[in-house]
Amino acid sequence: MQLFTSQSIGQRQSVVVTAQLQQAIQLLQMGNTDLASFIESQAEENPFLDLGARAAQPKGASTARDLTLPSQLRSGEDDWDKLGQLAADPGPSLYAHAAAEVARLGLSPRDSMMAEAFLDALEPSGWLGQSLSAIADRLMVDESEVEALLHRLQQVEPAGLFARNLAECLRLQARDQGLLTPAFSALLNNLPMLAQADLRGLCRVCNVAMDDLKAMLRQLRSFNPKPGATFDGAPMPQRAPDLLVTRGADGWRVDLNRSTLPTVVVREGEARRLALRRIEANAYVSERLSVARWLSRAVEHRNQTTLKVGAEVVRRQTEFLEHGPSRLRPMVLREVAEAIGVHESTVSRVCSGILIATPQGTFPLKSFFSAALASRDGDGGEAGSAAAIRHRIQKLIAAENPEEPLSDDIIARIIGQEDGIQLARRTVAKYRDQLRIASSVDRRRRALMTKA
Structure with missing residues (x-):
């Protein structure tokens, strides 16, 4: 070669x-x-x-x-920047408000220094984003000392700040309003049952009648599960x-x-x-x-x-x-x-x-670009866009009876009959998920809780 x-x-x-x-x-x-x-x-x-x-x-x-x-x-007379001047004063941030509230507690210099770790651990919701053991390790103190300070910090306004979870946040607000009865405490201990709309089971564990339970639920809905969300709420500039x-x-x-x-x-x-x-x-x-x-x-x-x-x-x-x-x-x-x-x-x-x-x-x-969906007859019928169908689904769900929500199959049937657009159930479910709308089962459960 x-x-x-x-x-x-x-x-x-x-x-x-x-x-x-x-x-x-x-x-x-x-x-x-x-x-x-x-x-x-x-x-x-x-x-x-x-x-x-x-x-x-x-x-x-x-x-x-x-x-x-x-x-x-355009000639440019309308200045969009002027809209920003109309925004209201957002007020203090969550950290600034919580720090001012902690300062009013009259803590000792040592506790004030430890409180800085709790302030740093505050999440936008107002809950603590770190466990007590992590905060104790950071401060190099016993966890019991950190827990004792937490109870004092939880006395600040609004009630619910420095909570470690949802149940504790709601419990702090119930205590602040003088509603923390044994029955209400049992309700807060069984929030998973509440999420499943098991009202009869809640009546048993709380040892109350259905009417009394509904009154407690109305009080519970008046609470703010994220008290820190009212701060740092300045709208992003448009x-x-x-x-x-x-x-x-x-x-x-x-x-x-x-x-x-x-x-x-x-x-x-x-x-x-x-x-x-x-x-x-x-x-x-x-x-x-x-x-x-x-x-x-x-x-x-x-x-x-x-x-x-x-x-x-x-x-x-x-x-x-x-x-x-x-x-x-x-x-x-x-x-x-x-x-x-x-x-x-x-x-x-x-x-x-x-x-x-x-x-x-x-x-x-x-957002104006959207794929076409085939019409039911396949010939001559004008195809609909995916964006328009999502809007149609949103309107149907907004107008439904909350106690009898429309299933994905029913929504697909309505759109097929009224709009002539052929949709599969899974397509409706996909668009509903994109719109961040819960399923019919979850919507029915939510309606029962609201009615209660």
Whole structure:
């Protein structure tokens, strides 16, 4: 066998993902807020780049002929940031409140130091997140000493703080309200029976009549199982939408939210002045200026693509805008991509980070994409979207008789008869789980407890 080397010449095409292409892909996935942060970070490194306060209108988006729907930028008078100024004062945090309550107990310096470990162990629910043995090991003291301090800490307001479990939390509140009778204590000792709606069994273990048990249950429902949840409850700041949908005289209008839309300002004059004064800086000026110009074009392309995708989505979902989630049409990424002449992955990236404000509410753009479900007859009948079916299931369960909840089989039958959509029981169960709705058995049990 002979071994020899040879050379051959061939041509092939391949896509090279350059750094600029990677940045362009990242820009498509950014909302207005993230885009502003990115441009600001780039401006810190580039003396010829600046973040403008307002966005210029993208080329090609000024007339209805360029997009499927009429599209133009808003004037920007409505500033979404003003909404944040209307938020109420959230008040002290759970830790700050509990620390202030502990300070009022008049503890000794040693106990005050030990109480810091309990404060650190508080969970957002107000319960202790560590066992007494773990806290004792951390403080290097006997567990009996830690337990004695716990009883004192459990006297703070609101009642139920520093509880170790649900039963203890409810017991502290019952004691605070003077309701901790032997019968009530027996009820708290048998909470699993309560979860199973075994009312007759509870009457036996509590040694009370059914009417007395129902009165105890009404008192129990007035308690707060998570007393710490009332603190740290400051709402997360709502991010302003990136696209705005309104009805105009000539149809639905899709606008970029100008009040949050950043723009790239290329400082051409500064670059020319620097190049004239220092000839040796021409290479640096040329490179930085080229980067700034590219970023300006990339942001403009991102805005145009976002506007086109949003306009096509709105064009296909006009029934949703007029009638609500029950009229959401099936739609997949490929359909939108083919309509506006881009790759399917481009639509996917745009939808991943964009919020759109509609008359029905503010939603992630990706929530408008939903698979189609086959109609019962299979021919001619319009298929329903999975999102619309989930909304239908939610409405059926909300309108049901709590004492006779609809099973998954019955829900599938109703949707088949009234909407002509063929659903299996397991499909209804899957959508119900996605909506975080309990089964019919659990809903019936909950109704019995509420009625009691």
